[in-house]
Amino acid sequence: MKRTIIISDIHGCIDQFNQLLFKINYNSIEDQLILIGDYVDKGPNSKSVVDRVIELVRNHNAIALRGNHDQRLYDLIYNDSNAVRSKFIEHGGLKTLQSYCNSNTDIIDLNRAIETIRTHYQHHLEFLGDLPLYHEDKDHIYVHAGLNPNYKDWRNQPERDFMYIKEEFIKSNIQYGKNVIFGHTRTSDIHEIPDIWFSEGKIGIDGGCAYGMQLNCLIFQNGTYKSEHTKWN
Secondary structure, eight states: OOEEEEEOOOTTOHHHHHHHHHHTTOOTTTEEEEEOSOOSSSSSOHHHHHHHHHHHHHHHOOEEOOOHHHHHHHHHHHSOOHHHHHHHHHTTHHHHHHHHHTOOOSOOOHHHHHHHHHHHOHHHHHHHHHOOSEEEOSSEEEESSOOOTTOSSGGGSOHHHHHHOOHHHHTOOOOOSSEEEEOSSOTHHHHSSSSOEEETTEEEOOOBGGGTSEEEEEEEETTEEEEEEEEOO
């Protein structure tokens, strides 16, 4: 039976991402890869990660979802405002600008960087902006951040909740009939270690790689779970 491989919150960590796929012997013919958002910001190589994700989706049938950082990069270019700029820089966006502008300096002309990305990487922006907010199969619901327990049908929750919700979802006892696999909240903030967090009806997989911890991978096959990871170098 095919393996389902789930990875979240790569955050520009292209080396760890490639190492992890190599470590688990990823084979796109035999495996279904599901990436659940946050490809950019914080880590050193956001542009390379987005290139890799596009290639995996278009050529290897991977599924990719949209995270809040992916949305924020899109908003920086197409829905620009002082508030968007402030949030973008506050949450690791400088590393993304350095990656796209091939710059190592901490002083970047934001207007020029925005124009560079808009001009040369429109295909990245369109790809990120078109990504779905969730995926569902017979065994799991996959989402970047979680599900709002206040909605009887979680599909009707606001778009923002798919990308941003945290404790309200994590601490909820509501069951959805299948396990919800999510990232966004570092597992070290849930159970004090960066390993995958297993709970009744929920599995959190964000190992905080860009924070110096690890990039986790959840593997589901024949009804059982296995986890692997690569460490921040």
